[in-house]
Amino acid sequence: MKKHIVLVAALALTIGAKAQEKSAADSLMSAMSKDEKPVPVAIFKSSRLVLSQTTEMVKKNEFNFQIIHRFGDIAGANGGGSTAFGIDRVNDVFFGFEYGVSDNFNVDLGRSTIGQLIQLELKWALVHQISDGSSPLAVTLLGEAGAQPYQGATFPTFSSRLSYFAQVIIAHKFASAVSLQVAPSYLRQNTPFPISPANNEQSFFSLQAAARIKLTNHTGFIIDYAHPFSNFRSDTYSFKDPLGFGYEVETGGHVFTVNITNANSVAEMNMLSRSQQRYSRGQYRIGFTISRMFDFSGKHKKMKEE
Template identity: 50%
Template sequence: MKKYLILLSCIVTSFNLAAQKTHQANKPSATDSLMNAMSGANDTKTDPVIATFKSTRLILSETSETVKKNNLNFVVIHRFGDIGGVAGGGKTFWGLDNSSDIYIGFEYGITNNLDIDFGRSKFEQQIDLGLKYAILHQTANDATPFAITLLGKAGLKPYANDGSFNTYADRFTYIAQAIIARKFSPKFSMQLTPTFVRDNSVYPYLPGNENQFFALGIAGRLKVTKRLGIILDYAHPFSSFRQHATGDNAFYDPLGVGIEIETGGHVFTINFSNAKAISESSYLSDTQSKWTKGQFRLGFTISRIFDLNSKHKNNFK
């Protein structure tokens, strides 16, 4: 845990120093222009800051960004198997023969500040339904220095039938999250994500495990070229059970590093993470893979926004 915090502190510090040197705005990319047009932003100092992050997803966590009204975001997330360790190596082509989780999801903008999310994971066959609401926007003049987005999700494990669930209600899990984000410069953004996790039936199913706990995530993005960024995503569950578990039942903090590529219509992320699961309730509850044992895996995220608003289509002809 201490090593992860030291690593995190060093990376965040280096990101912040780089951001201070690159505070002047570059020419906006295609995604920036599209987001500006959708939000109706202009150049006045009181306008909300646009595109704190390039998409609604990083590696582990969701960002403060919401899908704009009448837009549909199609998301595909994939985690391969362990690169090293007992389950990795050449026999599994360093994890590429396996998949620890696959997620397919849809995010639809009800308003510019509210979207509804639906998705399904391979991990525990979990189905997620959520609402995401941006209640506060950072402004260009720093009158409001950060953005706050609220996220609530309910997950259902409909097919698990190993005797772990006494009632159907035990199959549900919930998360509540406040995403606090700031765009420090055109090149550097960062967010904190205090999170509450509730499992109606303890997960994983081990004696002494807790039904609910708090977690704190921190994530950052450093833009290195017009279309390429470096991203970092880390979370720490505040769980006495997880902190004291040892041996085969030991838990570790989820940590992911990667690059983000903007390709015009798509945002593509290539990453490495020790988290097997993709849904927040699963990776916060059950990350038992350790980086130093080679128990980390290659993953990717593809995000594609479809603008279903005819007015916007006319504007871009």
């Protein structure tokens, strides 16, 4: 009888000890999970792809300087060896300046060679994709106002020089390998391009879609497409939807993208309204984007001092 009592007591002590260990382990895991707070997901490496802008924002007190370049046709009547396959010609150069007023609100200024277009942009991150799945999508609002300050014969009044662009960018990152986004948008040009024929619309809707496929931790492949919902911008009037492919490399504070696209314009106001180049005619070109981030918050300096 005493032996049975001793065995039962020993068994009870063992179970109690195991329960205590389990309870302690559960408490530790619970404490660790509480420390790992959900954070916004970085869906893309930079604020621009080939044709599209992304949901990524410049953080508070940071400044992003961008240079985007489009060369001439690689092939076709205006390409080939005589132009070093387009390298000798420049179709468009865009300089962009993005500043983070806050982590969720940016003010951007850009200037394009085509049309001498100057544009002011406001960008607001409305929703972020969150790491714990509580928010599966990122949603960013974008608004632009553009002006073409020269060509007085074409634009006789200040109002006739103005254009407006609004866009909603919706993005999601699947695991760590694939990022997708769609971006419905609206464009209005007070003086539509081209000025004739008369049936050219002053305003129209469009849809952009893009994907980034991760190759390594610092490189990725990009596909970028845009479609204007415009009766004028169709095959009937020799227009073609912009389509681009890019290879992206992240190196420290730089993000470099080399790409091929049939679009010769960079700014959305130009790209969506003017794209008439076709891959089938050799009217595709090499381009590149360089993004360089500058931090004015003093965080990096403080970390070095510590």
